[in-house]
Amino acid sequence: MKMTGAQIVCESLLREGVEVMFGMLGGAILPLYDTLPQYPQLRHILVRHEQAAAHAADGYARATGKVGVCMATSGPGASNLVTGIANAHLDSVPMVAITGQVARPFIGKDAFQEVDITGITLPITKHNYLVLEASSLARTIKEAFYLARSGRPGPVLIDIPRDVFIEEAEFHYPSRVNLPGYKPTLQGHPTQIKKAAKLINEARQPVIIAGRGVLISGASTQLKELAEKALIPVITTLLGIGCFPESHPLSFGMLGMHGMVYANMAVDKADVIIAIGTRFDDRATARVSGFAPNARIIHIDIDPTEIGKNVRVDVPIVGDVQTVLAELNKLVTLAQRTEWLRQLDDWRREHPSIAIRESEGLLPQFVVRQIYEVTKGEATIVTGVGQNQMWAAQHYWYNKPNTFISSGGLGTMGFGLPAAMGAKVGCPDSTVWLIDGDGSFQMSLQELATIVQDNVAVKIAIIHNNYLGMVRQWQELFYGKRYVATPLSCPDFVKIAEAYCIPGLRVTRKEEVVPAIERAMAEPGPFLIDFMVEPEENVYPMVPPGAALSEIIEEPKTRLKALSDSAKLPTSNI
């Protein structure tokens, strides 16, 4: 049947199971929007800034495991998507971005609102396309979704000139893709799996480091089986949080720069590390030369470029985490590791890491704990970037996959509100809390209008410290307390909410915290709480930049002075 390019796009999206798209229109993509009323099954959510469209698609994808879709017009619309696309790229989030482009005769002529978006996004997409005839649209969309969700997921951008939306072509949706250069390895090599099993069975002090790959692959069950069958403690990365229940006796928290002391010690003392679906990011490993000095490393990942990229690996296994673990689990045996587990328990007792100090004032850690208590640990938590993000990771216990949603690789301030919106749209039955920084929130608060217009019941907790807190913490510790450009004046967030017709409360004292959270939960729609916290509270534990995991600082008061005296300058970026 003959259809217009715009109809072909909609038909194809339906066949890919798309139910919602986040976007903002303009001249070049107008023909597509004009066709949307013919497809009421495709819900469109109008954002107030395209970056939010990408973050919302990202949050939707992380919460549901499905491909998130965002759309924008040519030129500034497309370039506004860029940060959101880069964010999805670094965290391997399946996403399809559709951009309008100027009509074919105008391409390359610096026409009105023309940017070379395929050129711009080349290094931050898994793949991208400029579609030059309507007859290739269906095949391109089929490929784009396949690429976005298969193998190591990532964002794929499709750039469509205005006149291609209008051009007519026959519509056939292909049943399969033909991509000779793209064949992700799913099965792990049997010999490698045997080697890994042998290493695990002989290990005396093994540790599992589980990353977001476990969540992407849906391998939580297999991970639990491995841990329980072979009695191996599980530590996660920031993005791996939730892939293993944090209330499980074998769970030993998160590693890395703001990880738990006992987790970092376990990695430091391990004789075998089983790294699963993680890429050894520098925030997780700290100084690589001091990373797990005694361990032999088994690395399971679907992406061969990650093997040996950052740390040396003894047994690489390229394959899908779930498939590989299912095989590996057949070969591992129960070992006696009472001593090692007792050791870890002792470390956990001696270095509780997330104890909350006594304080008159309102502590951000306390706020997060209370959100945990009131939501009984069953909410989906979306975070901003900075201290708020680390406290949300440390002080809430995550027991289910995909319930902790945070910008890891790119660390994008402004991710929170739109991502929370996407998560709530994808999982309308979940309670979604945004725990955001006062700085991060101000980078995307215009989306309050979107959650009102589309009735997205996100609960918002602002950790209001009047600082770009994480950077201030670095200035305090490593730059002689020179607080340059980190003090932050904020609007009255409750009034801001009110202006958007969102009810809200300001909380300044401890005893107000729980009632406020309960009030938010009772509200059917969105709700905002402005938590006025201790402004100069720091995130601990902390591995100083350039230090090894074992050099983690846990007692700020004694160690802090020594640190600023030595004026040790950071070697990596914030």
Added chain:
Amino acid sequence: MAVTKHTIVALVEDKPGVLNRMASLFRRRGFNIESIAVGSSEVPGLSRMTIVVDGTTTSVEQVRKQLDKVVDVVRVSDITDTDIVARELALIKVKATATTRSEIIQIVDIFRANIVDVGTDSVTVEVTGDEDKINSLCNLLRGFGIRELSRTGRGIRELSRTGRIALTRGGSNPLQAEKEASTTRAQKPKG
């Protein structure tokens, strides 16, 4: 770790932007591409790309894996340690006066190169061979004054067994006997 010359051969889909995608991976990691040659392959719709870069073995292996990840790249290998025939074509425009012309022609003959264009004050020389041969010819011609030089970059074939025998017997040029036959074992020999 030692920096050495690596030759990477990739079979890629013949689509717009592929070269850009590949080059971008090298640029991002700070590699300087020494030469790059692209042309159709024996498979319709696929092109063969030959890229020569300097780098440590681990860093080049990382880019090779990244290249392999590019959706349009069907296959990519670092053939540095493989026996290969490598050839390059160069066009060299040399200043030539009545007095120097015959000397130039002599050199051209020794290198089994050709003169493809003659002007009033210059000649254009066409030469095919491995990089060493072209470098030596350029060095000799430099004395006369090279006006323009254009090189294609490496074209490469892995050596078949019969090919190896034929080539070893073939080299007859006095200057190039060794090199001409050169199965350019581009880097350290395996054995």
